[in-house]
Amino acid sequence: MKPAPFDYVRAETLDEALDVLAREGGDARILAGGQSLLPMLNMRLARPATLVDVMRITALRRLDARDGMLVAGAAIRQVEAERQVDPRTQPLLAAALAAVGHAQTRNRGTLCGSVAHADPSAELPLTLVALGGEIRLRSKRASRSVPAERFFSGMMVTERRDDEMIEAVAFPAARPGTGYAFREIGRRHGDFAIVACAAVVDRTAARLAIGGVADRPTARDLPLPDSSALDDALDSFAWSLDARDDLHASARYRRELVRRLGRSTIEEAARCRV
Amino acid sequence: MPRLTSDRRHRVAFKLNGRPAEGLAEPRMLLTDFLRHVLGATGTHVGCEHGVCGACTIQIDGLPARACLTLAVQADGAEIRTVEGLAPAPGRLSILQESFRTHHGLQCGFCTAGILMSLDELLTRRPDASEEDIRHQLSGHLCRCTGYGPIMKAALEAARRLRGPAGEGAPHA
Ligand code: FES
Numbered sequence: 049m050k051p052a053p054f055d056y057v058r059a060e061t062l063d064e065a066l067d068v069l070a071r072e073g074g075d076a077r078i079l080a081g082g083q084s085l086l087p088m089l090n091m092r093l094a095r096p097a098t099l100v101d102v103m104r105i106t107a108l109r110r111l112d113a114r115d116g117m118l119v120a121g122a123a124i125r126q127v128e129a130e131r132q133v134d135p136r137t138q139p140l141l142a143a144a145l146a147a148v149g150h151a152q153t154r155n156r157g158t159l160c161g162s163v164a165h166a167d168p169s170a171e172l173p174l175t176l177v178a179l180g181g182e183i184r185l186r187s188k189r190a191s192r193s194v195p196a197e198r199f200f201s202g203m204m205v206t207e208r209r210d211d212e213m214i215e216a217v218a219f220p221a222a223r224p225g226t227g228y229a230f231r232e233i234g235r236r237h238g239d240f241a242i243v244a245c246a247a248v249v250d251r252t253a254a255r256l257a258i259g260g261v262a263d264r265p266t267a268r269d270l271p272l273p274d275s276s277a278l279d280d281a282l283d284s285f286a287w288s289l290d291a292r293d294d295l296h297a298s299a300r301y302r303r304e305l306v307r308r309l310g311r312s313t314i315e316e317a318a319r320c321r322v
Numbered sequence: 323m324p325r326l327t328s329d330r331r332h333r334v335a336f337k338l339n340g341r342p343a344e345g346l347a348e349p350r351m352l353l354t355d356f357l358r359h360v361l362g363a364t365g366t367h368v369g370c371e372h373g374v375c376g377a378c379t380i381q382i383d384g385l386p387a388r389a390c391l392t393l394a395v396q397a398d399g400a401e402i403r404t405v406e407g408l409a410p411a412p413g414r415l416s417i418l419q420e421s422f423r424t425h426h427g428l429q430c431g432f433c434t435a436g437i438l439m440s441l442d443e444l445l446t447r448r449p450d451a452s453e454e455d456i457r458h459q460l461s462g463h464l465c466r467c468t469g470y471g472p473i474m475k476a477a478l479e480a481a482r483r484l485r486g487p488a489g490e491g492a493p494h495a
């Protein structure tokens with residue numbers, strides 16, 4: 049299908065983009081790589097009055113490590129991160145990126161765009177939640193930073209206000225003595241995950257984040273894999289996510305994946321501790 | 323800051339297969355439709371129009387991408403390469419195209435233009451791509467005819483020829 053009509057604004061500076069958002073609020077949408085937004089437009093699930101293209105704003109084209117975080121600006125495409133991210137400092141992000149869509153969509157799609165779209169099975173929101181990353185929002189009036197765990201508030205719903213845009217997302221770097229692992233099950237490589245798991249394990253605790261089951265990526269602290277309490281804890285985590293039946297998988301299958309894939313992801317992360 | 327209004331058509335210009343191309347497009351016009359209907363370049367096919375099937379895959383600034391998930395106005399100033407740009411000369415085929423022909427890498431041909439554009443980029447960048455790399459690249463495409471086996475054969479054979487003992491020449495030769 050074809051999108052409904054909209055005005056298209058090619059912003060050259062961040063201020064220009066923020067001005068449009070300040071004036072038009074929820075009727076305007078930021079357009080970056082378009083790999084989440086264009087399907088919504090084509091299917092007319094979204095009908096914004098104005099699109100603000102931010103890809104030519106040079107201030108948003110930064111991908112750099114600062115204060116123990118990797119910060120990706122709104123104009124950084126997934127392919128750029130894929131080629132530049134060092135798996136030694138960002139092991140989880142490097143593994144998750146390879147599973148985001150297909151090469152053909154990663155070549156256009158941005159990290160911030162995927163986070164703004166907030167699909168509950170998307171890999172990058174999951175990674176941010178697992179790592180305790182943050183989302184940096186900017187409006188004409190103010191900037192603020194929201195922890196990933198608070199940012200995703202429901203199925204494709206976030207804490208972003210109508211006059212705000214995501215300026216950057218920040219992924220904490222790997223900590224010594226900590227292992228990281230990412231696994232997902234989908235129909236084909238590159239399809240939306242039925243269940244996706246991201247684990248962060250150090251000497252004292254394991255943290256597991258699950259995507260594709262609840263209405264948002266969800267993390268929980270769990271016992272270490274050698275503890276006899278892990279299976280029960282995974283079971284209660286699986287039940288807490290309110291899994292639903294859909295075309296791709298039953299709720300029961302999803303819970304079983306949380307238990308099994310969750311365990312194997314935690315075990316893999318434990319093996320990767322250095 | 324240019325604002326292109328919804329009720330008008332606006333000039334869009336880019337390089338198409340190395341030559342300047344331009345036309346008029348409403349902001350909402352998809353690049354697929356701009357290529358096919360405005361520029362008359364119908365080699366790029368349209369299937370699902372929401373990024374799933376890969377039929378519309380072209381190269382934008384050297385990288386394979388979905389033309390159906392790109393607005394024509396976003397492509398202003400870009401370098402676009404489509405299946406029409408693969409053949410090195412009229413009446414000749416690229417190594418990859420030739421290999422598709424030899425190995426029956428296509429039947430109805432609906433998926434073929436997109437698959438060629440994806441594989442062309444991968445094999446040009448990395449003629450040493452492994453079978454797994456090729457499979458990953460192909461995971462972004464649906465083919466309802468071939469069962470993918472012949473496409474894999476064609477891709478591997480093209481990769482081998484592109485690596486060549488003495489290199490059988492430039493990728494697009
Ligand atoms: S038509 Fe673009 S991916 Fe199907």
Ligand code: FES
Pocket residue numbers: 427428429430431432433434464465466467468
């Ligand atoms: S050859 Fe018919 S869809 Fe691939």
